[in-house]
Amino acid sequence: MFLKRLLSNDMPRSRLLALLLVVLFIALAFAPFIFPGVKALSVAAKVLVFVVLVASFDLLLGYTGIVSFAHTMFFGIGAYGIAISASRLGPNWGAVLLGLVASLAISLVLSFAIGLFSLRVRAIFFAMITLAVASAFQTLASQLSDFTGGEDGLTFKLPELISPSFEFSEEPFLGVSLDGRLLCYYLLFVAAVVLVLALLRIVHSPFGRVLQAIRENEFRAEAIGYRVVVYRTTAAVLSALFATLAGAMLAIWLRYNGPDTSLSFEIMIDVLLIVVIGGMGTIYGAAVGAVLFVVAQSYLQDLLRVGSEAASGLPWLAALLSPDRWLLWLGVLFVLSVYYFPTGIVGKLRARAAR
Amino acid sequence: MLETLDLTIRFGGHVAVNGVSCAFAPGTLTAIVGPNGAGKTTYFNLISGQLKASAGTVSLDGQLLSGLSPSARTHAGLGRAFQLTNLFPNLTVLENVRLAVQATREGAHRRGLNLWSIWSDHKGLTERADQILSDVALKSREHATVASLPHGDQRKLEVALLMALEPKVFMFDEPTAGMNAAEAPVILDLIRKLKQDKTKTILLVEHKMDVVRELADRIIVLHNGTLVADGEPAEVIASPVVQEAYLGIAKEAA
Amino acid sequence: MSTNLLTLEAVQTHIGAYHILHGVDLAVPRGQLTMLLGRNGAGKTTTLRTIMGLWHASQGRVRFGDKDITALQTPQIAGLGIAYVPENMGIFSDLTVKENMLLAARGAKNAGQIDDTRLKWIFKLFPAVEKFWNHPAGKLSGGQKQMLAVSRAIVEPRELLLIDEPSKGLAPVMINNMIDAFAELKASGVTILLVEQNINFAQRLGDTVAVMDNGRVVHSGSMAAFSADAQLQQSLLGLAL
Amino acid sequence: MKFDFDWKPLLLAPILALVALPLTGSFSTWLTLTVAGLAMGMIIFIIASGLTLVFGLMDVLNFGHGVFIALGAFVASSVLGLMGDWTGSGELWRNLVAVFPAMLVAMAVAGAVGLAFERFIVRPVYGQHLKQILITMGGMIIGEELIKVIWGPAQIPLPLPEALRGSLFVADAAISKYRLLAVAVGVVVFGLLAWTLGRTKIGLLIRAGVQDREMVESLGYRIGRLFVGVFVVGSALAGLGGVMWGLFQQNLVPQMGAQVNVLIFIVIIIGGLGSTGGALIGALLVGLMTNYIGFLLPTLTQFASIFLMVAVLLWRPQGVYPVANR
Amino acid sequence: QSSEIRIAHIYSKTGPLEAYGKQTQTGFTMGLDYATGGTMMVNGKKLVVIEKDDQGKPDLGKSLLAAAYSDDKAALAVGPTASGVALAMLPVAEEYKKILIVEPAVADSITGDKWNKYIFRTGRNSSQDAISNAVAIDKAGVTVATLAQDNAFGRDGVKAFGTALKKAKLVHEEYLPPATTDFTAGAQRLIDKLKDQPGRKIIWIVWAGAGNPFKIVDLDLKRYGIEIATGGNILPAMAAYKNLPGMEGAAYYYFGIPKNPVNEAMVAAHYKQFKAPPDFFTAGGFSAAMAVVTALKKTGGDTGTNKLISTMEGMSFDTPKGKMTFRKEDHQAMQSMYHFKIKADPAFAWGVPELVHEIKPEEMDIPIKNKR
Numbered sequence A: 001m002f003l004k005r006l007l008s009n010d011m012p013r014s015r016l017l018a019l020l021l022v023v024l025f026i027a028l029a030f031a032p033f034i035f036p037g038v039k040a041l042s043v044a045a046k047v048l049v050f051v052v053l054v055a056s057f058d059l060l061l062g063y064t065g066i067v068s069f070a071h072t073m074f075f076g077i078g079a080y081g082i083a084i085s086a087s088r089l090g091p092n093w094g095a096v097l098l099g100l101v102a103s104l105a106i107s108l109v110l111s112f113a114i115g116l117f118s119l120r121v122r123a124i125f126f127a128m129i130t131l132a133v134a135s136a137f138q139t140l141a142s143q144l145s146d147f148t149g150g151e152d153g154l155t156f157k158l159p160e161l162i163s164p165s166f167e168f169s170e171e172p173f174l175g176v177s178l179d180g181r182l183l184c185y186y187l188l189f190v191a192a193v194v195l196v197l198a199l200l201r202i203v204h205s206p207f208g209r210v211l212q213a214i215r216e217n218e219f220r221a222e223a224i225g226y227r228v229v230v231y232r233t234t235a236a237v238l239s240a241l242f243a244t245l246a247g248a249m250l251a252i253w254l255r256y257n258g259p260d261t262s263l264s265f266e267i268m269i270d271v272l273l274i275v276v277i278g279g280m281g282t283i284y285g286a287a288v289g290a291v292l293f294v295v296a297q298s299y300l301q302d303l304l305r306v307g308s309e310a311a312s313g314l315p316w317l318a319a320l321l322s323p324d325r326w327l328l329w330l331g332v333l334f335v336l337s338v339y340y341f342p343t344g345i346v347g348k349l350r351a352r353a354a355r
Numbered sequence B: 001m002l003e004t005l006d007l008t009i010r011f012g013g014h015v016a017v018n019g020v021s022c023a024f025a026p027g028t029l030t031a032i033v034g035p036n037g038a039g040k041t042t043y044f045n046l047i048s049g050q051l052k053a054s055a056g057t058v059s060l061d062g063q064l065l066s067g068l069s070p071s072a073r074t075h076a077g078l079g080r081a082f083q084l085t086n087l088f089p090n091l092t093v094l095e096n097v098r099l100a101v102q103a104t105r106e107g108a109h110r111r112g113l114n115l116w117s118i119w120s121d122h123k124g125l126t127e128r129a130d131q132i133l134s135d136v137a138l139k140s141r142e143h144a145t146v147a148s149l150p151h152g153d154q155r156k157l158e159v160a161l162l163m164a165l166e167p168k169v170f171m172f173d174e175p176t177a178g179m180n181a182a183e184a185p186v187i188l189d190l191i192r193k194l195k196q197d198k199t200k201t202i203l204l205v206e207h208k209m210d211v212v213r214e215l216a217d218r219i220i221v222l223h224n225g226t227l228v229a230d231g232e233p234a235e236v237i238a239s240p241v242v243q244e245a246y247l248g249i250a251k252e253a254a
Numbered sequence C: 001m002s003t004n005l006l007t008l009e010a011v012q013t014h015i016g017a018y019h020i021l022h023g024v025d026l027a028v029p030r031g032q033l034t035m036l037l038g039r040n041g042a043g044k045t046t047t048l049r050t051i052m053g054l055w056h057a058s059q060g061r062v063r064f065g066d067k068d069i070t071a072l073q074t075p076q077i078a079g080l081g082i083a084y085v086p087e088n089m090g091i092f093s094d095l096t097v098k099e100n101m102l103l104a105a106r107g108a109k110n111a112g113q114i115d116d117t118r119l120k121w122i123f124k125l126f127p128a129v130e131k132f133w134n135h136p137a138g139k140l141s142g143g144q145k146q147m148l149a150v151s152r153a154i155v156e157p158r159e160l161l162l163i164d165e166p167s168k169g170l171a172p173v174m175i176n177n178m179i180d181a182f183a184e185l186k187a188s189g190v191t192i193l194l195v196e197q198n199i200n201f202a203q204r205l206g207d208t209v210a211v212m213d214n215g216r217v218v219h220s221g222s223m224a225a226f227s228a229d230a231q232l233q234q235s236l237l238g239l240a241l
Numbered sequence D: 001m002k003f004d005f006d007w008k009p010l011l012l013a014p015i016l017a018l019v020a021l022p023l024t025g026s027f028s029t030w031l032t033l034t035v036a037g038l039a040m041g042m043i044i045f046i047i048a049s050g051l052t053l054v055f056g057l058m059d060v061l062n063f064g065h066g067v068f069i070a071l072g073a074f075v076a077s078s079v080l081g082l083m084g085d086w087t088g089s090g091e092l093w094r095n096l097v098a099v100f101p102a103m104l105v106a107m108a109v110a111g112a113v114g115l116a117f118e119r120f121i122v123r124p125v126y127g128q129h130l131k132q133i134l135i136t137m138g139g140m141i142i143g144e145e146l147i148k149v150i151w152g153p154a155q156i157p158l159p160l161p162e163a164l165r166g167s168l169f170v171a172d173a174a175i176s177k178y179r180l181l182a183v184a185v186g187v188v189v190f191g192l193l194a195w196t197l198g199r200t201k202i203g204l205l206i207r208a209g210v211q212d213r214e215m216v217e218s219l220g221y222r223i224g225r226l227f228v229g230v231f232v233v234g235s236a237l238a239g240l241g242g243v244m245w246g247l248f249q250q251n252l253v254p255q256m257g258a259q260v261n262v263l264i265f266i267v268i269i270i271g272g273l274g275s276t277g278g279a280l281i282g283a284l285l286v287g288l289m290t291n292y293i294g295f296l297l298p299t300l301t302q303f304a305s306i307f308l309m310v311a312v313l314l315w316r317p318q319g320v321y322p323v324a325n326r
Numbered sequence E: 001q002s003s004e005i006r007i008a009h010i011y012s013k014t015g016p017l018e019a020y021g022k023q024t025q026t027g028f029t030m031g032l033d034y035a036t037g038g039t040m041m042v043n044g045k046k047l048v049v050i051e052k053d054d055q056g057k058p059d060l061g062k063s064l065l066a067a068a069y070s071d072d073k074a075a076l077a078v079g080p081t082a083s084g085v086a087l088a089m090l091p092v093a094e095e096y097k098k099i100l101i102v103e104p105a106v107a108d109s110i111t112g113d114k115w116n117k118y119i120f121r122t123g124r125n126s127s128q129d130a131i132s133n134a135v136a137i138d139k140a141g142v143t144v145a146t147l148a149q150d151n152a153f154g155r156d157g158v159k160a161f162g163t164a165l166k167k168a169k170l171v172h173e174e175y176l177p178p179a180t181t182d183f184t185a186g187a188q189r190l191i192d193k194l195k196d197q198p199g200r201k202i203i204w205i206v207w208a209g210a211g212n213p214f215k216i217v218d219l220d221l222k223r224y225g226i227e228i229a230t231g232g233n234i235l236p237a238m239a240a241y242k243n244l245p246g247m248e249g250a251a252y253y254y255f256g257i258p259k260n261p262v263n264e265a266m267v268a269a270h271y272k273q274f275k276a277p278p279d280f281f282t283a284g285g286f287s288a289a290m291a292v293v294t295a296l297k298k299t300g301g302d303t304g305t306n307k308l309i310s311t312m313e314g315m316s317f318d319t320p321k322g323k324m325t326f327r328k329e330d331h332q333a334m335q336s337m338y339h340f341k342i343k344a345d346p347a348f349a350w351g352v353p354e355l356v357h358e359i360k361p362e363e364m365d366i367p368i369k370n371k372r
């Protein structure tokens, strides 16, 4: 019952999905102990960041039906907020907090403006405009190099407590050294869980339902008494704020930020793909999709290496399977996932359970 | 009392509604008839705010509605159903109605601006929606998605959404068009029941003259955007303009 | 040459996972007007769409003249001389009335090449089509769109017309015009299959009648006989005509 | 009803040029910039022309369009590489004899790949924008990687044929010869496109098919084939654009398609969906604007086309000549 | 003591700089082979190279380096291709207290204010590039304007170049967005600035990556007697130089220029393997390998970081470019640059740089920008 409320009455509605979610939750919760190594932990942390980022985008895309390419802009703002403030004010919690608050404020204003603009033009136009705005913002971030470190980005330090150099116990626990990096991971983990549950609650609130109505038929939603401007703008702002928080998580984990890291169009496309693979309009889809995609992306090259060695007898196949051509396979993954998961993994699992 | 004063709209050179002044009192059902393209739907659009008038005003119980958004007019007490079906296609029938119930009611869900409560917990909404679906004989399909409904059932749902708004003014735009003769009575009964209430203002655009004759307290006739006749049903139907331009029988009779 | 221009034999149609038509048998006699009646959801629209190849029958067959068209693609079916007016009218709202008509006139390269006498005839039946010739069709009133939809189907001669509820939203005078139009078309040898809820319309025009319920044709026969049998009407349609 | 032509957008480019005249200071500088900008606009128009069909008319948000541009350029580099004698000669006619087959082969290859692209990538997602974005991005990535597999990841030089190098001089203003060729090609492309879409039913059928495919089929048209055909033509035009763009840049990188993606989308949006004339105006405006801003306020150059787009959309939210209403 | 020495090479196997990364990798492998006489052994220990692909992404580079030091137990690392990636990596080396030899990322700040003591660089830095160019064209009576990318690479380069010019006059700095495709506007501004100047007039171009600024010669700069100068570049980019015979500048490397056994060996090996000459970054990778092996030989195979640092500070080693020396202060390898003049030779697809003068490290005053 408690769980049901925690999940805002949105039960997985498929035994397989429930199992999958539990497994993912446990895997992420104990990642440092189950998957040792620096790389594995980085992947797990990236998963956490992406779960939040993708879920926040789903609020906009899946629930409100707004296609925006400017989502990474807010992600970037969050990351730059932490990065700039920590590199200017030094490694203390005040700086982190200030960066967070300032970037949330900037995102609020910008997303508000964009949200209002979204009503003036048609949907595809809006999508293309956000694409242009996002690329302009990326250019701007590169140009303001005194502030943002330009294309090289900013490397900075964070408070001791969550830095790798901090060790709160000499003794490794279950073979894992208890240091600041571990603490930082759990900070991210808690943040991700709280933010995702919050998003889940929002989409299942009366507000969330109105968003769906607007997505389905904006004209009629207005006619039955919902002020579309207000809802759309609120949704745009909320999703931007969550994306900003995801950006802050990223910066805290990496202790680095630059335009390619948080603003690139590639990330935007990854986010879109994850929403679609996972299942649009289901926050769970964001979680499942993010895990699958980030893990696949991170280990694709390793996988290909194995593949191309196996195929070394056939030179042309080996050339195609070469780890250097991992993007080729990523592209294939894009195409296949649109082919085979038209309603996303969550949609598919739920449809199967409903039968 | 719903009033329009000199209501006019032009599309380029075409005057679709031309200086229509009319008042509609609670407790009456006014039928609006006129040839295709006379401006009936456009007149509705001007009243409910889907179109902005080029000139003239709309007011309800003394409150000026001109300039308000459609949603604000809905909150002021106007409600309408559409001529061409206009629903939330991928939501279920029940969700469609529940959204409409929520839209105008005050309560914990505060018209949908509540971000933090759980929608399915609002039992009151569901109960009311269920009741409306029973009224329009759609209860058995409440979990079907709208897109899979046959045309006739979509028309019924269209009416159900209007009912759910519980407005002061009901505007029906050909509510039974495309509905089977056996099904139409369900809707007509609902309209009759509204009439009995005596406090509701009802506007009905309808081409089926038998329906109009039976239900209307008053008929107004639009022709080329202009109000050309207004009065008792029998009297209006008998008038030459209706006979000729609308029913197309005057000439033959002559 | 058979007397039936169109025949459906035990046609079953599925839409996704739903089984909608459970074996429809229907014969449309050449040169006559056949009314297809039935309650909401009986499967009338689905039947017309199956004939047009917009859904495909999973079993049974559809024959047009002597040709089996069950598995043909929609453009091929249309190319045989069948015009279709869908329930939702299928207006291209982005295009003007003229452009809508031009697309329906397959032989014409531009509006000037549309058969003039036929166009005049249409203009007379439905003056709105002429009046709004250069307007975007999406801006037409509901009834005007319906007129345009029917006009498109008759802008060029066709052997068979499939028409889904053409009278909905039309003013009485327009319904009269449409009845006249169909009568003229029939007189010129065109075969018509009409889905209609307007009983008046049905009685004035129909030669034969088929009644559907729950994905099957449950009655077929002559319109005259059907009109005379109030009990049959009551049991099939839930009301007497 | 009288057909009244909407002439206002035609004035945009002249107005822009006039506003720039006093700002640039010297007449010859202004002339150089204006002519270069217009010619640049023509090149942009050529690379965007395929997209007016694919995105503007067919409503396919093809993020992979750029890959056909890159493909055209790389194919041209191989073809021109085989014809070294002809490109190396200083005679114009010999150079053109080399360039034309390169264009044709590039268009043929891009068109053929377009055929496969339509079949395997685009066909399942007609009408679904979101999926189009993703699946065509996937196609784009695959295409770009295959280009790397075939031509290698390094940049490839694509030198201009001898006679097309250098400039002509008009009143102290330099006009590079290659840009004149681009103007000529652009005019031909524009003429053919405008004629086909304006004088035949094809444009209408595509727009109708986008709105209601079933209805167009019910009227007896094989919309599927038409869509394939138009997509192929769109891809072939992108291939041609790639040849022009590649020769303009004089070196090719596999990412070159992705680099122009945003630019060409901007041009189509400014022009209004589906409008060839609009796209031409949009391209000319972008060409002029980047040159003027580049001269006057170089730091803002990268934002110039975006400013332009926002300004145009505030004036006409559908673009200057919307044909398709979406 | 294990019998292996693991070296991580992190570079752009994929991403925008893939072509550069490939060259570095080739050079690095050839260099190790050459330096160990084909045995891949130093003092009885096997050299094992772990290659990682940073995809040109700083965040990825950062985590790969950490993984290399910790999961893969690499003793030291070499790379990366892009400066942005390098800058993000620097703190990781410090955190793990392991050496990172930067090659070929060029940003000054790598051995400048972002430096830490674990960082060495075999590649040239922007200042070396710019100052050598200044040395090449710095003559009395010359007027210079610059055309550069509007980013750290371009601005730092111009700044170093400007300070190093002693006799020539710098009249204008033109910065254009890195994504520029149409150079007309910028060229017009340069022409306006230069055309009325007396004497020799030169536009010095610093440009890397896509975009082709040399197209500005199409505007017929000769009308105003304006010349173009620029640094060296990879061979495909030097195709554009073919139209500019007589152009002068200073290059980091061109396979035909240095005359020493190491270069001869590399060119021969490269021709043998690829039927093509080695390029810019091949030389860089080779140099890095030489540095690694030289250092390890000196420590006797000891990979202790402090030992390595003290060995490498001030260490000289042979490279295809002749002798390089890690200077103590900022661990930047001091190296020769080559003043060249372009000749159009039909036998080559690119403009061939002919040596005018080898600019020895002593001739260049490369500032030390870090704080120890």
Ligand SMILES: Nc1ncnc2c1ncn2[C@@H]1O[C@H](COP(=O)(O)OP(=O)(O)OP(=O)(O)O)[C@@H](O)[C@H]1O
Binding pocket: B011, B014, B016, B034, B035, B036, B037, B038, B039, B040, B041, B042, B043, B083, C132, C139, C140, C141, C142, C143, C144, C169, C171
């Ligand atoms: N947005 C618009 N732009 C241009 N013309 C319009 C627009 N909306 C309606 N019209 C025109 O105004 C006239 C009135 O249309 P309206 O829909 O009000 O007719 P109606 O009386 O409801 O007819 P029907 O009985 O057929 O539904 C029509 O001629 C129509 O073409």
Ligand SMILES: Nc1ncnc2c1ncn2[C@@H]1O[C@H](COP(=O)(O)OP(=O)(O)OP(=O)(O)O)[C@@H](O)[C@H]1O
Binding pocket: B147, B148, B149, B150, B151, B152, B153, B178, B180, C015, C016, C018, C020, C038, C039, C040, C041, C042, C043, C044, C045, C046, C047, C087
């Ligand atoms: N896309 C669809 N998906 C699922 N079910 C559908 C779909 N379209 C129609 N149906 C179902 O098929 C049945 C027959 O529908 P059809 O539209 O053929 O009825 P009809 O006789 O034309 O009704 P009406 O008179 O209301 O137009 C209905 O029960 C309907 O719910």
Ligand SMILES: CC(C)C[C@H](N)C(=O)O
Binding pocket: E020, E081, E082, E083, E084, E104, E105, E106, E107, E153, E208
């Ligand atoms: C010389 C190149 C490797 C320069 C590269 N762009 C860098 O950032 O270092």
Ligand SMILES: [Mg+2]
Binding pocket: B040, B041, B042, B083, B173, C141, C142, C143
């Ligand atoms: Mg109407």
Ligand SMILES: [Mg+2]
Binding pocket: B150, B151, C044, C045, C046, C087
């Ligand atoms: Mg139907």
